[in-house]
Amino acid sequence: xxxxxxxxxxxxxxxxxxxxxxxxxxxxxxxxxxxxxxxxxxxxxxxxxxxxxxxxxxxxxxxxxxxxxxxxxxxxxxxxxxxxxxxxxxxxxxxxxxxxxxxxxxxxxxxxxxxxxxxxxxxxxxxxxxxxxxxxxxxxxxxxxxxxxxxxxxxxxxxxxxxxxxxxxxxxxxxxxxxxxxxxxxxxxxxxxxxxxxxxxxxxxxxxxxxxxxxxxxxxxxxxxxxxxxxxxxxxxxxxxxxxxxxxxxxxxxxxxxxxxxxxxxxxxxxxxxxxxxxxxxxxxxxxxxxxxxxxxxxxxxxxxxxxxxxxxxxxxxxxxxxxxxxxxxxxxxxxxxxxxxxxxxxxxxxxxxxxxxxxxxxxxxxxxxxxxxxxxxxxxxxxxxxxxxxxxx
Amino acid sequence: xxxxxxxxxxxxxxxxxxxxxxxxxxxxxxxxxxxxxxxxxxxxxxxxxxxxxxxxxxxxxxxxxxxxxxxxxxxxxxxxxxxxxxxxxxxxxxxxxxxxxxxxxxxxxxxxxxxxxxxxxxxxxxxxxxxxxxxxxxxxxxxxxxxxxxxxxxxxxxxxxxxxxxxxxxxxxxxxxxxxxxxxxxxxxxxxxxxxxxxxxxxxxxxxxxxxxxxxxxxxxxxxxxxxxxxxxxxxxxxxxxxxxxxxxxxxxxxxxxxxxx
Numbered sequence: 001x002x003x004x005x006x007x008x009x010x011x012x013x014x015x016x017x018x019x020x021x022x023x024x025x026x027x028x029x030x031x032x033x034x035x036x037x038x039x040x041x042x043x044x045x046x047x048x049x050x051x052x053x054x055x056x057x058x059x060x061x062x063x064x065x066x067x068x069x070x071x072x073x074x075x076x077x078x079x080x081x082x083x084x085x086x087x088x089x090x091x092x093x094x095x096x097x098x099x100x101x102x103x104x105x106x107x108x109x110x111x112x113x114x115x116x117x118x119x120x121x122x123x124x125x126x127x128x129x130x131x132x133x134x135x136x137x138x139x140x141x142x143x144x145x146x147x148x149x150x151x152x153x154x155x156x157x158x159x160x161x162x163x164x165x166x167x168x169x170x171x172x173x174x175x176x177x178x179x180x181x182x183x184x185x186x187x188x189x190x191x192x193x194x195x196x197x198x199x200x201x202x203x204x205x206x207x208x209x210x211x212x213x214x215x216x217x218x219x220x221x222x223x224x225x226x227x228x229x230x231x232x233x234x235x236x237x238x239x240x241x242x243x244x245x246x247x248x249x250x251x252x253x254x255x256x257x258x259x260x261x262x263x264x265x266x267x268x269x270x271x272x273x274x275x276x277x278x279x280x281x282x283x284x285x286x287x288x289x290x291x292x293x294x295x296x297x298x299x300x301x302x303x304x305x306x307x308x309x310x311x312x313x314x315x316x317x318x319x320x321x322x323x324x325x326x327x328x329x330x331x332x333x334x335x336x337x338x339x340x341x342x343x344x345x346x347x348x349x350x351x352x353x354x355x356x357x358x359x360x361x362x363x364x365x366x367x368x369x370x371x372x373x374x375x376x377x378x379x380x381x382x383x384x385x386x387x388x389x390x391x392x393x394x
Numbered sequence: 395x396x397x398x399x400x401x402x403x404x405x406x407x408x409x410x411x412x413x414x415x416x417x418x419x420x421x422x423x424x425x426x427x428x429x430x431x432x433x434x435x436x437x438x439x440x441x442x443x444x445x446x447x448x449x450x451x452x453x454x455x456x457x458x459x460x461x462x463x464x465x466x467x468x469x470x471x472x473x474x475x476x477x478x479x480x481x482x483x484x485x486x487x488x489x490x491x492x493x494x495x496x497x498x499x500x501x502x503x504x505x506x507x508x509x510x511x512x513x514x515x516x517x518x519x520x521x522x523x524x525x526x527x528x529x530x531x532x533x534x535x536x537x538x539x540x541x542x543x544x545x546x547x548x549x550x551x552x553x554x555x556x557x558x559x560x561x562x563x564x565x566x567x568x569x570x571x572x573x574x575x576x577x578x579x580x581x582x583x584x585x586x587x588x589x590x591x592x593x594x595x596x597x598x599x600x601x602x603x604x605x606x607x608x609x610x611x612x613x614x615x616x617x618x619x620x621x622x623x624x625x626x627x628x629x630x631x632x633x634x635x636x637x638x639x640x641x642x643x644x645x646x647x648x649x650x651x652x653x654x655x656x
Contacts, residue, residue: 054534057535058420060420060611060637061419061420061638062420062421064637065425068639
């Protein structure tokens with residue numbers, strides 16, 4: 001048989017009864033044990049006297065009013081403070097007992113220890129905060145991502161526009177090449193033909209001189225147009241077009257030298273060709289390369305010193321070198337010599353467009369060779385080397 | 395936005411003169427349920443919830459505006475302007491006592507009479523001044539809130555459940571009275587318990603009645619006396635009631651002294 005008095009005193013929860021004036025009138029043994037007090041220590045006190053300061057404030061501002069308004073409160077989390085100052089987390093339920101006419105008689109409070117539950121709730125709150133923080137971080141990440149995507153899009157549009165502009169440039173370049181190749185060269189060819197016809201007619205001394213000047217001018221113009229054509233092709237990414245064939249280069253080089261001798265009768269040319277075998281190359285392009293180098297040497301070298309042209313095949317490699325004397329090329333501009341439109345010093349009538357060395361180096365490249373310069377007080381020397389046989393590994 | 399919706403304003407009664415009831419920290423206009431009806435015959439009774447409490451518009455809560463009590467006072471002034479109130483009576487409980495004082499300093503024409511129930515211009519002791527709490531105790535309270543170790547499951551409910559798409563889960567845990575958004579309640583506690591409005595008291599020109607409970611752990615009697623002493627036209631009535639909410643624990647006595655005052 002259950003002893004109701006013992007059930008009250010030693011129940012597995014704390015019991016507390018408050019009078020109508022809020023004063024503690026009865027308390028059970030369990031609660032006294034929790035708080036390490038005797039029951040008479042609690043009688044006459046108020047419920048909030050048992051609470052921590054935050055609990056006290058919240059009891060007064062929240063739970064006491066709630067109790068008055070709805071007649072009860074349930075599952076209120078509070079901290080009791082024992083006589084030794086220890087905090088005891090509890091859940092409290094309270095119920096008002098009223099008389100038939102509605103007057104408050106007393107209030108019953110039941111307290112359950114809730115250390116584990118309160119800890120769990122706090123962990124839940126912490127977890128929720130962590131989740132909220134993670135959500136915010138994710139949101140920030142997403143925003144950053146969206147921003148980067150839109151930036152990427154802008155960049156792509158920009159590039160596309162650039163590409164369109166590039167395509168437009170390529171179209172214009174093709175037009176330009178067509179104009180150079182046909183519209184300019186064809187009438188020039190007519191002039192050359194006319195000059196040839198006239199040169200066979202009887203001429204006055206003055207006419208001879210003028211015809212000779214006109215002839216060299218048209219040749220020069222051809223050469224400029226060819227350079228421009230090559231440059232336009234190179235810029236379009238097509239590269240120099242070469243037609244490789246097994247060639248004995250000696251006659252080719254001798255013809256180049258002979259042309260310079262006749263066009264520059266006042267200059268001395270020292271020729272040394274030691275070509276022991278054939279070379280896999282485009283002879284017209286090699287002639288162009290050498291011609292550009294010699295033209296360069298004539299333009300920049302000393303008038304009173306010979307221009308030396310040397311060619312040999314050694315160890316499976318073709319070497320052609322053009323050497324002149326005169327003011328050395330400063331070190332700092334040697335690297336830029338092979339860039340298009342590079343022109344040393346003040347322009348003079350003898351200078352071309354500054355494409356000669358650029359095209360020469362591109363010709364070298366299209367033959368798997370290279371073009372280098374060395375310049376000092378003694379001499380300036382451009383050296384072109386390439387494998388003599390196309391079967392030779394590069 | 396209309397102040398009526400923002401502050402969940404309810405106007406009742408037949409009188410010409412307005413009587414505005416302002417709830418304190420921890421509750422909403424429900425706390426006047428035993429007092430306000432007694433004035434509906436003679437006054438235009440105005441009830442409202444501070445923003446963040448009860449059925450106010452939570453979306454209107456602006457942490458910057460409500461960082462100080464003056465933000466709440468601005469709301470009172472705006473509300474009364476919209477209701478065209480002049481020479482009314484303001485009844486403020488707890489922190490709303492100071493909110494009313496600030497409102498009437500700002501707009502003296504609104505209220506000719508103030509009733510302050512359990513007022514405290516400062517809760518933290520300061521030199522000779524006894525507010526009732528040490529700074530450390532208030533810090534403990536605020537830490538308690540900041541750590542979200544809320545002292546009441548009613549507020550913990552929605553925080554823990556965190557289930558906005560199924561509000562019925564939270565609703566069971568949240569009491570129908572005195573609801574508060576826990577984040578806002580925390581901010582409101584901070585502004586309430588760290589405020590210091592002692593120097594605003596001498597600027598209150600309206601007639602003022604301080605209603606003090608005999609035993610109030612939140613606002614002790616000496617604080618009530620201090621308020622009376624610093625008010626130019628203040629008087630103090632100590633009623634035989636315990637706790638911080640005599641409007642609930644002793645509504646008849648509160649009604650009686652207010653009626654006598656006005």
